[in-house]
């Protein structure tokens with residue numbers, strides 16, 4: 001059984017898959033409490049479903065791209081089994097994880113999109129840096145940047161772990177805390193090998209709209 005907060009069909013708002021129609025499976029619970037969290041409703045609320053029930057539920061959508069997200073999906077021990085079953089059912093699977101729990105057991109067919117939490121999240125100490133060595137070329141690391149301190153911190157990590165050589169690196173702003181133009185100017189000034197992104201869904205719908 002997995003506790004599922006919501007299942008919905010929308011446009012992927014982030015990552016190199018941004019703009020594509022995608023089914024989202026949002027699992028309940030999170031072991032972190034980021035200062036900028038916009039999905040606190042996923043901390044506790046949810047319905048218990050089996051892997052088979054989840055796969056039956058998403059079959060109603062004419063879409064083969066699915067993202068498993070949260071909360072923190074890897075809190076639930078059955079999450080890797082869900083991901084493997086989705087692959088075996090013919091889905092292309094994205095996993096969005098906060099980067100504090102091991103990704104070693106995640107099916108290698110998965111596109112992992114992993115955060116490294118910056119200082120202004122107040123969760124920097126929870127980063128599990130060993131995860132970096134399990135990332136593959138098709139995976140993505142995301143830095144959500146809320147201040148100049150965050151930017152310099154992320155830039156140092158890029159050098160320390162040679163992250164850009166390992167996988168795609170995404171830089172985005174903490175929504176309404178750092179302006180996109182500020183971050184873009186820093187990236188251009190330093191000629192960083194990163195991909196700037198906006199949370200597209202927050203511009204299409206109201207920023208606090210759930211289920212999109």
Ligand code: SF4
Pocket residue numbers: 030031032033034036037038039040070071072098
């Ligand atoms: S990891 Fe995600 S869901 Fe958990 S507190 Fe941070 S932003 Fe919220």
